[in-house]
Amino acid sequence: MKTLKKYRIFLLLLTGLILLTLLAPTTGKNAFRLAGNSIMDMLSLLPPVLVLVGLLDVWVPKEVMMKYMGNGSGFRGIFFSLLLGFVAAGPLYISFPVATLLIKKGAALRYVVFFIGVWTTAKLPVFIYELTSFGYEFTAIHIIFGLTFYYFVGMAFEKIFAEKPIAIEE
Amino acid sequence: MISGIILYSVAIVLTITSFFKDRGRTKKALLKSFNLFKNILPDVLSIMFFVGLSLAIxxxxxxxxxxxxxxxxxxxxxxxxxxxxxxxxxxxxxxxxxxxxxxxxxxxxxxxxxxxxxxxxxxxxxxxxxxxxxxxxxxxxxxxxxxxxxxxxxxxxxxx
Known part of the structure; x- marks a missing residue:
């Protein structure tokens, strides 16, 4: 019953897709095929990322993370969030387990939010697509504005969550 | 696809290294990874189906x-x-x-x-x-x- 509840949104979507396939076979089949492709993509990225998150969790001591991304890590914190977000592979949801690990290990919220921001604006593989499809001016505006914006959002988040910090479940 | 191959290689090499250094810790790490996977799988699967729906419509x-x-x-x-x-x-x-x-x-x-x-x-x-x-x-x-x-x-x- 508990498992069923956890999968209820999934089952709802599955039912929707089946209905769609009955009403509009071509669109429905296409949706199933695309969902299948996405699942394959997910399987090529999510399991190794989670293994890396698990390993970092047991091997990297809190002090090390705090030194590089904690409060007062200054420029180092910005650099490492940029680097982590920039080399990122995959959709946004893959950044979430990484971000929870960062919070758990004592990274400053400012850098965690900034890291998610970098992931959504300046991932290397996507950056190359952007440059080739939309040119330098567009890409430069997007990345410079996006990164500045998310840095300030990160600072705001730190203020908002100062009283009641985010608790990460084990 | 290439990112996947790189990620899997890095994950496998690091897991093996970790295993030789400390079996217990590695076991703990993999258990954590698996639990995380189990926890987010329902949401991830919903996301995948929604991707299919989005692109088709x-x-x-x-x-x-x-x-x-x-x-x-x-x-x-x-x-x-x-x-x-x-x-x-x-x-x-x-x-x-x-x-x-x-x-x-x-x-x-x-x-x-x-x-x-x-x-x-x-x-x-x-x-x-x-x-x-x-x-x-x-x-x-x-x-x-x-x-x-x-x-x-x-x-x-x-x-x-």
Whole structure:
């Protein structure tokens, strides 16, 4: 019953897709095929990322993370969030387990939010697509504005969550 | 695909190294990874099905007709909403955007659409809330939507 509840949104979507396939076979089949492709993509990225998150969790001591991304890590914190977000592979949801690990290990919220921001604006593989499809001016505006914006959002988040910090479940 | 191969290689090499250094810890690490996977799998599967649905329903022709070059601020708003609800793989975002522009969609509107596709996710909201708490998830997504709208207006001011 508990498992069923956890999968209820999934089952709802599955039912929707089946209905769609009955009403509009071509669109429905296409949706199933695309969902299948996405699942394959997910399987090529999510399991190794989670293994890396698990390993970092047991091997990297809190002090090390705090030194590089904690409060007062200054420029180092910005650099490492940029680097982590920039080399990122995959959709946004893959950044979430990484971000929870960062919070758990004592990274400053400012850098965690900034890291998610970098992931959504300046991932290397996507950056190359952007440059080739939309040119330098567009890409430069997007990345410079996006990164500045998310840095300030990160600072705001730190203020908002100062009283009641985010608790990460084990 | 290449990222997948690199990630798997790195993960396997590090797991083996970790195993030789400390069996117990490695076991603990892998157990943590597995539990995390088990926890987020239902949400991830829903996201995958929603990707399929998004891509099948939102054909470039349909989107272009909604956010044409003369659609203005309403078009920016509309494309931010559509971009927030839909999810597509990240490497599809920019090629899709350029198809939209070729089909007659306005550049600022497409900018808002692409940016919100990547930064805002109604479908990832349950997963994000579960991991970070509801307040964080809603605020982060809201800031992504605001960013997309401002970005569209900058593009409008500078490039049009």
């Amino acid at each position: 939102l054909t470039p022709e349909l989107i272009s007709s909604l956010i044409g070059e003369s659609s203005g601020s309403l078009g920016i708003l509309l494309s931010t909403v559509v971009g927030s609800v839909a999810i597509v793989p990240s490497f599809v975002v920019f090629p899709l955007g350029s198809t939209l522009v070729q089909n007659g969609a306005g550049l600022p509107q497409v900018a808002a659409f692409m940016s919100s596709l990547m930064a805002v996710g109604f479908v990832t909201l349950p997963m994000e809330s579960k991991l970070f708490g509801r307040k964080f998830a809603y605020l982060r997504n809201a800031s992504g939507a605001v960013m997309s709208v401002i970005f569209a207006y900058i593009i409008w001011g500078v490039m049009i």
